[in-house]
Amino acid sequence: KRPAGAPDPQLARPVTKVGVVGAGLMASQLALLFARQLKVPVVMTDIDQARVDKGVGYVHAEVDKLLAKKRISADAANRTKALVTGSAAKEAFADADFVIEAVFEELSVKKQVFAEVEAVVSENCILATNTSSLSVTEMAADLLHPERVVGFHFFNPVAVMPLLEIVRAPKTSDEVLSTAFVLGKALKKTTVLVQDAAAFVVNRVLLRLMGEVANAFDEGTPADVADNALKPMGLPMTPFTLLAMVGIPVAQHVTESLHAAFGERFRVSANQQRLIDNGITSLWVADDAGRQVIPEATLALLD
Ligand code: 3HC
Numbered sequence: 554k555r556p557a558g559a560p561d562p563q564l565a566r567p568v569t570k571v572g573v574v575g576a577g578l579m580a581s582q583l584a585l586l587f588a589r590q591l592k593v594p595v596v597m598t599d600i601d602q603a604r605v606d607k608g609v610g611y612v613h614a615e616v617d618k619l620l621a622k623k624r625i626s627a628d629a630a631n632r633t634k635a636l637v638t639g640s641a642a643k644e645a646f647a648d649a650d651f652v653i654e655a656v657f658e659e660l661s662v663k664k665q666v667f668a669e670v671e672a673v674v675s676e677n678c679i680l681a682t683n684t685s686s687l688s689v690t691e692m693a694a695d696l697l698h699p700e701r702v703v704g705f706h707f708f709n710p711v712a713v714m715p716l717l718e719i720v721r722a723p724k725t726s727d728e729v730l731s732t733a734f735v736l737g738k739a740l741k742k743t744t745v746l747v748q749d750a751a752a753f754v755v756n757r758v759l760l761r762l763m764g765e766v767a768n769a770f771d772e773g774t775p776a777d778v779a780d781n782a783l784k785p786m787g788l789p790m791t792p793f794t795l796l797a798m799v800g801i802p803v804a805q806h807v808t809e810s811l812h813a814a815f816g817e818r819f820r821v822s823a824n825q826q827r828l829i830d831n832g833i834t835s836l837w838v839a840d841d842a843g844r845q846v847i848p849e850a851t852l853a854l855l856d
Pocket of ligand 1: 684685707708709710712714789790795799803
């Protein structure tokens with residue numbers, strides 16, 4: 554069952570143009586990372602031009618922030634901005650050799666995206682998925698070339714988090730896996746090869762952590778106490794702060810995948826479901842004095 558080791562880097566193919574499917578927060582962060590580190594053209598697509606423009610706008614704004622912090626030169630900032638373009642048509646991927654999707658966390662949506670991309674790219678183009686929790690094997694199953702699919706799972710915030718989980722599906726070719734590892738290194742990430750099981754390694758642990766804090770709360774510990782109790786353990790963020798950053802709906806989808814795979818070890822708690830139903834996406838908010846608090850209305854939903 555264990556995935557074989559990373560194959561010979563000599564098998565890796567050059568990547569000279571990258572496509573990013575989706576222009577949401579994760580996709581935009583990926584576009585910036587690829588353009589900045591690989592210095593190759595990156596084209597983003599989404600379902601309409603407005604979304605595409607928003608994604609490209611995000612990348613440009615992040616580059617401006619780096620420039621203001623003097624993290625990059627004015628030349629590098631201009632070059633990076635020029636490398637990132639957008640299009641509402643997937644035909645823009647025709648000459649890409651690596652396309653990564655970061656669309657809605659739903660298997661049917663991702664399969665549809667891969668089918669559409671496969672119809673326009675060359676035979677050697679790699680299709681990578683940034684899925685948090687879905688089966689990479691399933692995502693490749695109906696493609697003409699399942700050997701081109703690989704899992705390439707980044708963490709939020711992409712610019713800062715060092716880890717990249719690489720997932721080999723049964724049909725992923727050695728060339729594709731090698732390219733993924735070489736690319737991960739070029740992106741300055743720590744690459745690890747993980748099994749194609751729901752939520753891979755890191756999200757299983759993180760979701761369990763968030764779930765157990767919610768359980769402690771259900772069992773009587775106040776929400777803020779349960780959440781803050783983990784701070785002295787050296788975590789960079791409390792579990793509920795992390796939950797807000799990942800997004801409660803994303804966490805819900807990941808938890809559902811984990812529940813389907815592993816049963817009762819993972820479940821969307823009744824109180825989390827109430828937050829979702831009430832459109833609450835963040836537990837902690839700043840009060841008038843700038844302190845982070847969980848508002849009374851949110852606490853009432855949690856009870
Ligand atoms: N984008 C770009 N850079 C960011 C950023 C963002 N969203 N958030 C923070 N940074 C940068 C800051 O600019 C700063 O860089 P600088 O030193 O060059 O100015 C650096 O990160 C440190 O930020 P701060 O000093 O503001 O704050 P912290 O030291 O508290 O670090 C953090 C912030 C890196 C987000 C840290 O709290 C952390 O590591 N949190 C845990 C995050 C985590 O676990 N992520 C995984 C989520 S799960 C996931 O993504 C999987 C998905 O599939 C669901």
